[in-house]
Amino acid sequence: MSLKLRVRFSKVGKIRFIGHRDVARVTERAVRKVGLPVAYSQGFSPRMKLSFGLALPTGYESEAEFVELPLVADAVRDGGAAEPGARHAAGPVIVCRSGTHAPCEHGLQSAGPGYCTVAEALSEALPVGMEVSAATLVDGRGPSLQAAVHSCGWQFEIVGLDASAAAKAVADFLAAGTVVTERVHKGETVSSDIRPSVEVLQVVGCSDRGAVLNAELSATPRVVRPSELVPALAPAHEMGIARRTHQWTSGAAGRAEPAVPAVCAQKNKEPISG
Amino acid sequence: MTTLWPRLEPLLPRVSKPARYIGCEDGMQRPTVGPHLTSWLLAYPDTYEIGLPNQGLQILYELLNERPDASAERTYAPWIDLEAEMRAAGLPLFSVDTHRAAGDFDIIAFNLSAELVYTNVLNCIDLAGLDVRAARRNDDDPLIGAGGHCAYNPEPLADFVDFFVIGDGEEVVAEITEAVGAWKRTGKRPGTRATILRDLAGIEGVYVPAMYDIAYDGPALAAVTPKYPDVPALVAKRTVADLAEWPYPRRQLVPVTEVVHDRLSVEVFRGCTRGCRFCQAGMITRPVRERPAAQVREMVTSGLERSGYDEVSLMSLSTADYSGIAELVRDTVTAGGAGGNTTGGTGGADANRISVSLPSMRVDAFTVDVAAQVSRARRTGLTFAPEAGSWRLRQIINKLITEEDLYGAVRSAYSQGWHRMKLYFLTGLPSEMDPDTEAIAHLADACTRIGQEYTKRASVTVSLGGFVPKPHTPFQWFGQNPPEELARKVRLVRSALGRNRRVQLKWHDPAASTAEGIASRGDRRVGAVIEYVWRKGGTFQEWSERFDLSLWEEAMAACGLSLDWYVYRHRGEHEVLPWDHIGAGLHRDFLWHDWQDALAGHGLPDCRWTPCYDCGACTEYGIEHMVASPVAPNGGSQGTGQDLATGHLVPVELRPRQLAGAGAPSGGGA
Numbered sequence: 038m039s040l041k042l043r044v045r046f047s048k049v050g051k052i053r054f055i056g057h058r059d060v061a062r063v064t065e066r067a068v069r070k071v072g073l074p075v076a077y078s079q080g081f082s083p084r085m086k087l088s089f090g091l092a093l094p095t096g097y098e099s100e101a102e103f104v105e106l107p108l109v110a111d112a113v114r115d116g117g118a119a120e121p122g123a124r125h126a127a128g129p130v131i132v133c134r135s136g137t138h139a140p141c142e143h144g145l146q147s148a149g150p151g152y153c154t155v156a157e158a159l160s161e162a163l164p165v166g167m168e169v170s171a172a173t174l175v176d177g178r179g180p181s182l183q184a185a186v187h188s189c190g191w192q193f194e195i196v197g198l199d200a201s202a203a204a205k206a207v208a209d210f211l212a213a214g215t216v217v218t219e220r221v222h223k224g225e226t227v228s229s230d231i232r233p234s235v236e237v238l239q240v241v242g243c244s245d246r247g248a249v250l251n252a253e254l255s256a257t258p259r260v261v262r263p264s265e266l267v268p269a270l271a272p273a274h275e276m277g278i279a280r281r282t283h284q285w286t287s288g289a290a291g292r293a294e295p296a297v298p299a300v301c302a303q304k305n306k307e308p309i310s311g
Numbered sequence: 312m313t314t315l316w317p318r319l320e321p322l323l324p325r326v327s328k329p330a331r332y333i334g335c336e337d338g339m340q341r342p343t344v345g346p347h348l349t350s351w352l353l354a355y356p357d358t359y360e361i362g363l364p365n366q367g368l369q370i371l372y373e374l375l376n377e378r379p380d381a382s383a384e385r386t387y388a389p390w391i392d393l394e395a396e397m398r399a400a401g402l403p404l405f406s407v408d409t410h411r412a413a414g415d416f417d418i419i420a421f422n423l424s425a426e427l428v429y430t431n432v433l434n435c436i437d438l439a440g441l442d443v444r445a446a447r448r449n450d451d452d453p454l455i456g457a458g459g460h461c462a463y464n465p466e467p468l469a470d471f472v473d474f475f476v477i478g479d480g481e482e483v484v485a486e487i488t489e490a491v492g493a494w495k496r497t498g499k500r501p502g503t504r505a506t507i508l509r510d511l512a513g514i515e516g517v518y519v520p521a522m523y524d525i526a527y528d529g530p531a532l533a534a535v536t537p538k539y540p541d542v543p544a545l546v547a548k549r550t551v552a553d554l555a556e557w558p559y560p561r562r563q564l565v566p567v568t569e570v571v572h573d574r575l576s577v578e579v580f581r582g583c584t585r586g587c588r589f590c591q592a593g594m595i596t597r598p599v600r601e602r603p604a605a606q607v608r609e610m611v612t613s614g615l616e617r618s619g620y621d622e623v624s625l626m627s628l629s630t631a632d633y634s635g636i637a638e639l640v641r642d643t644v645t646a647g648g649a650g651g652n653t654t655g656g657t658g659g660a661d662a663n664r665i666s667v668s669l670p671s672m673r674v675d676a677f678t679v680d681v682a683a684q685v686s687r688a689r690r691t692g693l694t695f696a697p698e699a700g701s702w703r704l705r706q707i708i709n710k711l712i713t714e715e716d717l718y719g720a721v722r723s724a725y726s727q728g729w730h731r732m733k734l735y736f737l738t739g740l741p742s743e744m745d746p747d748t749e750a751i752a753h754l755a756d757a758c759t760r761i762g763q764e765y766t767k768r769a770s771v772t773v774s775l776g777g778f779v780p781k782p783h784t785p786f787q788w789f790g791q792n793p794p795e796e797l798a799r800k801v802r803l804v805r806s807a808l809g810r811n812r813r814v815q816l817k818w819h820d821p822a823a824s825t826a827e828g829i830a831s832r833g834d835r836r837v838g839a840v841i842e843y844v845w846r847k848g849g850t851f852q853e854w855s856e857r858f859d860l861s862l863w864e865e866a867m868a869a870c871g872l873s874l875d876w877y878v879y880r881h882r883g884e885h886e887v888l889p890w891d892h893i894g895a896g897l898h899r900d901f902l903w904h905d906w907q908d909a910l911a912g913h914g915l916p917d918c919r920w921t922p923c924y925d926c927g928a929c930t931e932y933g934i935e936h937m938v939a940s941p942v943a944p945n946g947g948s949q950g951t952g953q954d955l956a957t958g959h960l961v962p963v964e965l966r967p968r969q970l971a972g973a974g975a976p977s978g979g980g981a
Contacts, residue, residue, distance in 0.1 A: 051316075052567065054329035059568045066565065066619030069647075082689045096324045162619065164335050164567050 039177030052166030072134020194277030203248035330568035413439035423461035426830035469520035478548030516549035597928035631676030634940035664688035700750030739792035752807035777824035797821035
């Protein structure tokens with residue numbers, strides 16, 4: 038059976054200003070640094086086969102980015118027998134150039150020096166602000182993340198707006214049947230109704246810059262970004278930092294995330310106000 | 312030492328490519344500050360993506376941060392959109408490492424790789440909150456330094472820069488750090504700036520323009536005279552004798568956003584003695600100093616492992632001349648540890664191979680052997696530089712490669728799977744006549760016909776640059792072609808190419824060559840021109856969409872200077888040149904004789920492999936070539952018509968071959 042490694046990572050702090058292509062490049066180098074046995078495309082110029090979830094706009098933060106890395110055929114072994122002397126739990130391990138790592142499942146803890154999970158090894162290889170919170174093995178034949186994700190959870194600031202004004206704006210927004218906004222798409226100004234894409238919108242508090250809101254925005258009929266909501270909510274205000282908190286797919290029992298953060302990989306989370 | 316990040320961050324969502332300004336590179340140092348540390352801000356006066364890969368800056372960045380008495384950060388010219396935001400918000404120029412204000416540093420040191428960045432240097436000084444004119448800056452303002460190849464004619468920037476470093480920077484930055492550190496500990500008291508400048512002028516290889524009087528005789532320069540007896544009349548360049556002692560950068564910066572050379576770079580040698588008469592780099596960086604093969608291999612292996620790159624550039628002025636180049640490329644391709652990381656059936660066999668890029672390749676050294684080694688991994692772009700279309704003209708510029716050499720290299724490349732390559736030529740060379748120019752088209756056409764023997768897709772890109780004479784070269788006396796003439800020559804090539812669709816012609820803007828010519832051989836009076844262009848908003852003049860020759864013409868007129876005098880006129884043997892007080896090691900009479908030999912069509916062989924003709928670079932400094940092979944790596948006459956197998960009679964210092972068992976063998980270079 039072909040297997041993929043599904044990786045969940047964050048993008049917070051200064052690193053939020055790199056673009057989607059930059060993230061791909063940085064990830065590719067991190068995979069090579071760890072020596073993960075990832076499959077390459079065929080042909081004259083073989084490239085690593087990475088597939089990401091929905092692209093994150095440059096400048097946005099996220100604690101829910103996903104990338105899937107298809108592994109080569111014999112990459113995953115039974116950890117019980119591998120590497121004499123290795124201190125890790127029984128179960129599958131991935132043989133990398135830099136060492137043998139376990140995929141990071143729920144509850145699995147790093148057991149000591151000389152041994153770490155794939156998530157830890159990748160976090161170490163990625164820039165500060167990109168931390169891997171989960172790395173799990175999934176069936177390689179599943180649908181692409183990009184096709185599977187149907188909505189995203191967001192948290193964003195509206196600079197200089199107080200919480201009560203924000204609450205009123207949200208109430209008006211949700212009460213409206215249609216909210217038509219304009220945006221520039223491929224050099225042309227197009228107007229569209231964003232209201233159907235907004236599943237949840239609420240004020241959750243205040244940062245030192247302004248009101249903080251949560252939203253859930255569906256990926257259909259088109260992907261709507263928080264920056265499109267702000268002009269509709271508070272035309273005189275700018276959006277502060279926006280952070281993606283979830284990417285939702287349909288699971289067996291309702292919605293589910295492609296991978297949830299595992300305990301073993303939590304570190305260095307920066308608060309949104311930092 | 313406060314960070315400006317909280318003020319910068321809100322501006323970044325409004326500008327293009329915000330990742331230019333965040334730092335965050337793998338390899339970024341964590342510089343500390345303190346009264347006991349001399350703090351350097353290393354500045355590249357162009358955009359981040361152009362400046363970040365600069366090896367010179369990265370070497371000094373590491374060296375300085377390793378010192379207990381120094382710290383170094385980096386800055387790059389902000390693009391015009393961020394500059395506008397910064398000026399509106401009152402935000403000064405900042406470092407990308409800790410986002411400290413440029414004005415907080417003791418030294419702001421600019422890398423000068425090209426003349427057209429000079430207006431950006433002024434803009435950066437201004438953005439730092441300092442007066443652009445050195446004489447008007449305060450005692451405790453940062454000292455403005457500059458180095459790099461353009462510093463070999465420092466005069467156009469002499470009014471703005473406090474000190475220039477001539478030559479290799481590795482050793483001299485230590486001496487500058489100590490001098491500035493001592494001054495810093497005294498509190499940089501009022502009236503002491505002149506003292507530190509005079510101290511700096513006493514360091515070998517450091518030129519302090521304020522320590523010299525300039526005398527003119529009408530439009531001509533009459534004399535450059537030291538103001539004090541302890542200030543040298545000739546500032547001689549610094550040269551690092553043995554590259555093996557400087558395995559830098561050890562931790563090359565790996566950026567988080569795309570830059571122009573996004574790969575591992577390892578300098579395999581410094582200097583070049585091919586003797587191309589137009590080439591300033593080859594003249595000022597003599598002699599040839601090869602890095603030992605074992606050290607190159609170590610830097611490649613550890614660099615790849617650390618960085619995660621899958622491409623290496625083996626850097627030098629002419630990499631195919633490196634002793635044992637084919638073996639080095641062979642080992643580099645597999646340096647990524649192929650075999651340890653099985654690709655199974657899903658990846659190609661080449662998935663773990665390292666791509667090798669060889670910049671600046673001579674066609675007579677690019678053999679089928681080298682081509683075969685490079686092509687084992689993903690093929691990198693190939694550029695050959697015949698420089699001139701006819702053998703007659705190549706003898707004049709001393710680029711001694713024959714048509715057969717070029718066709719051999721091109722055949723090697725096509726036969727090893729390349730479909731296209733780039734050929735680089737100069738036009739506007741001394742004695743160039745129309746048949747020489749048109750020969751460019753004939754060469755390109757012949758190359759595509761060779762290519763068609765191997766592939767239906769064979770094509771060639773001809774890149775045509777207008778020749779700008781450079782200081783410290785035999786062509787420094789030559790009058791540059793005006794833009795109309797360069798444009799005519801471009802048209803000549805274009806019409807000679809006819810409808811050959813396999814040849815794509817690209818050319819450098821002839822107008823930009825004129826502006827480059829002003830700065831290249833200008834004297835101190837040209838400083839006012841640069842300031843004028845800058846004040847009129849003429850920044851990023853290297854960028855074609857920002858360049859405007861009329862601004863430069865207007866500036867020359869406003870300053871009462873003549874384009875003909877500075878750019879288009881031939882110079883005479885006894886004329887005082889603005890850079891005569893800067894020593895590149897080359898005897899002036901060697902350069903003049905080589906210029907006369909050029910006009911007579913006489914070639915000059917490579918002194919690595921033939922007897923010394925005493926240009927001055929070695930004899931003046933008591934140093935020698937350091938190469939591993941006593942003969943040309945690829946044998947033959949290298950186009951000189953001489954038997955270069957006599958190379959062992961040449962007084963070169965040979966590196967011992969690697970000891971058996973100490974890693975991969977270096978192989979027989981000859």
